[in-house]
Amino acid sequence: MLRAASSDAGRAYKQQLIDLLDIASGQTVLDAGCGPGTDLPALAERVGEQGTVIGVDRDPAMLERARERTNGLRVEIREGDVHALPVESGSVDRAKIDRVLMHVAHPAQALAELHRITRPGAAVGLVEPDWDTLVVDAEDLETSRAFTRYTTEEVVRHATIGRSLARLADKAGFQIRTVNTTTPVFRDFQDADHTLGLGRNLHQAITDGRIDRNRGHRWFTGLSEGPFYASFTLVTVVCSR
Template identity: 45%
Template sequence: MTSPVFETTTPDSLVYLDRLAVTDLGRSYKGRMLDELDVRPGQTVVDLGCGPGTDLGALADAVTTTGAVIGIDHDQTAVDAARERSADRDSVTVHLGDIHDLRLADRTADRARTDRVLQHVANPVLALREIHRVLRPGGRVIMGEPNWDTLTIDHPDVTLSHAYTQYVTDKVIRNARIGSQLPRLAAEVGFAVPTVIPVTPVFRDVRTADQILGLERTTQRAVAAGYFTEEAARRWLDHLDGGSFLAAVTFYIVVAES
């Protein structure tokens, strides 16, 4: 079933985050999120789910030496990496923490951001309440999340495409539809939501798509879960490897204000 075009080993999570950040897609949507965050010198910004610190430098540049950037992540390895990378930035601190129970005082921050974090958390509503609590009046949070229900991978047999997307939404991503749900959920906890920006990357190269989507690895898991037969999986991957390739998924940048 496997082909040299596909990655068969799951990349380290920190490597994956770094790899995505330097792609054209990563630079584009992260730049848009930073623009919408509208950080001013002297402000306090919280990066929730900061990972290995991929975005802390850009935030530190925006607040200048008169502001503060607080990175928070639940993974100690990520926190250690982020601390090492930002060691020369006096305005940056990084903490181990839980987005559902932030160790920050009420009305601490002017800005906050989450980037592909809420799709994985146990309780997005509780996380949103915590973000609302720590933001000052007039504060802003920028959230970037996909809706995996919109994932489209072209194949002559559309039932295989549907099966793949269904497996991803059912089993792979905890909150698979969070991107399009976020405006409603944010409003329900007290945010105003003035702007929602849909971003739909289109992948025409299977190798590029595989580095983000893990096509072969996900297909193997779908076979084990009963979404594909072995024969159907072979047909699915053979076409993706050898045919004209197209995949797309919609990612939502949600602007919310306290």
């Protein structure tokens, strides 16, 4: 999923989210689960010299990459968990969390934390995929469907959180402003294999007895011979505190 951020569709939804957050100079902005810091330079540019950007992630290796990426910028990198953000209550004007909630143990707790650390009137952006929307073109449609089912049921913790984002944000006390979708399209097999874990997850599904070995291998070989098409949908919710 990290490489998805560097594709054209990946760049487009990230730019759209930053625009929707309407970040002003001098504000404090949090990127919760900032990963390697892909979005931190753009956020730093928006808040300017008087503003502050905080990037939080629990993975030290990601934080190291985020530090390298933001060297010389007004960005604070903090190690921490989105279930208990290392951020003062009511101190943040804008916050975003992008493709993190699908992985965490308790998404509602992470949203409660975003509510705690934001000021009244703050804007918060949430982006998550809905893996039920993963479609892979193949002559063997049943195996494509079995692959998607296996991904949603066994691979990703909260695989269908995309469709629930607005409801969860509402429950956490936010007012929903906009709900949008983006559908990254993969035409390159190698790119999709790397980003969507086609080979890796197929292997796991075969081992778990969810896809027949010979049929799975034929499906995968067919995909690699192209032409290739796969897509999935990301949901973006912008809400206010």
